[in-house]
Amino acid sequence: MPELPEVETVMRGLQTRLEGRVITFAAVMRPDLRWPFPPNLQQRLTGARIAGFRRRGKYILMRLDGGDSVLWHLGMSGRMVLTPTRPNTQTAHEHLVLETDEGWRVGFVDPRRFGSVDLMPTEQEDAHRLLVNLGPEPLDAAFDVAMLSEALSGKKTPIKSALLDQSIVAGLGNIYVCEALFRARISPLRLAHTIPGARAKRLIPAIKATLTEAIAAGGSSLRDYVQPDGELGYFQHAWKVYGREGEACEQCPGAPICEGVSRITQSGRSTFYCPRVQR
Numbered sequence: 154m155p156e157l158p159e160v161e162t163v164m165r166g167l168q169t170r171l172e173g174r175v176i177t178f179a180a181v182m183r184p185d186l187r188w189p190f191p192p193n194l195q196q197r198l199t200g201a202r203i204a205g206f207r208r209r210g211k212y213i214l215m216r217l218d219g220g221d222s223v224l225w226h227l228g229m230s231g232r233m234v235l236t237p238t239r240p241n242t243q244t245a246h247e248h249l250v251l252e253t254d255e256g257w258r259v260g261f262v263d264p265r266r267f268g269s270v271d272l273m274p275t276e277q278e279d280a281h282r283l284l285v286n287l288g289p290e291p292l293d294a295a296f297d298v299a300m301l302s303e304a305l306s307g308k309k310t311p312i313k314s315a316l317l318d319q320s321i322v323a324g325l326g327n328i329y330v331c332e333a334l335f336r337a338r339i340s341p342l343r344l345a346h347t348i349p350g351a352r353a354k355r356l357i358p359a360i361k362a363t364l365t366e367a368i369a370a371g372g373s374s375l376r377d378y379v380q381p382d383g384e385l386g387y388f389q390h391a392w393k394v395y396g397r398e399g400e401a402c403e404q405c406p407g408a409p410i411c412e413g414v415s416r417i418t419q420s421g422r423s424t425f426y427c428p429r430v431q432r
């Protein structure tokens with residue numbers, strides 16, 4: 154499931170080829186994904202110029218010069234595929250296609266159909282039902298120790314669950330929460346209300362650095378954020394604890410050596426952490 158850095162790199166890939174271009178053709182292959190497509194979507198897209206892009210949490214907003222914004226959410230398995238326009242290129246599970254005046258074609262492919270596409274006035278983006286309850290952007294300067302401390306005060310849930318709560322901070326998912334807690338040397342089991350103070354001072358830079366490094370990895374491993382097959386955004390990235398059960402972590406001092414990364418289940422999802430380092 155894509156998290157903030159993947160969505161950011163998908164957006165940057167779209168930006169490289171679509172920003173400033175006119176949509177010359179749009180096609181919708183079915184009535185819905187997770188929710189119905191907005192009425193007359195094809196007609197409302199065709200002829201519009203793409204003015205710019207914005208990411209909010211795990212959502213991409215594509216702004217059209219007529220004053221509307223298209224909201225894209227990749228869901229569990231959604232992908233964007235960007236290729237030069239050519240006939241008969243439709244692939245399986247491709248539900249929406251756009252072509253531009255510059256000869257590029259983007260297809261939204263989503264086998265499980267948990268993704269969504271919606272249309273709204275640009276000036277009402279933040280009031281959209283999927284965005285209105287999102288917490289702060291973790292890479293914004295406003296997301297700081299004071300803001301996080303306030304959000305966590307009195308919370309009796311484990312810090313891992315609190316960071317997955319999109320109303321506390323937007324865009325984090327299972328992988329990057331595990332990575333940020335490891336970097337901050339905070340146990341995922343620790344109750345959220347014990348974080349404000351010294352731990353919040355470690356956690357804020359850990360979250361920002363984890364996300365910034367992942368976005369940079371996407372930029373450096375992909376040409377224009379696009380894979381050779383045209384798929385946007387996803388990239389190879391080495392996790393420090395995620396998926397590394399039993400391996401020695403890199404933060405334990407030389408001797409005695411790390412007892413290995415543990416895997417536990419929290420709220421039905423896997424958590425990876427080093428119990429020696431993360432307290």
Ligand SMILES: [Zn+2]
Nearest residue numbers: 402405411427
């Ligand atoms: Zn360790």
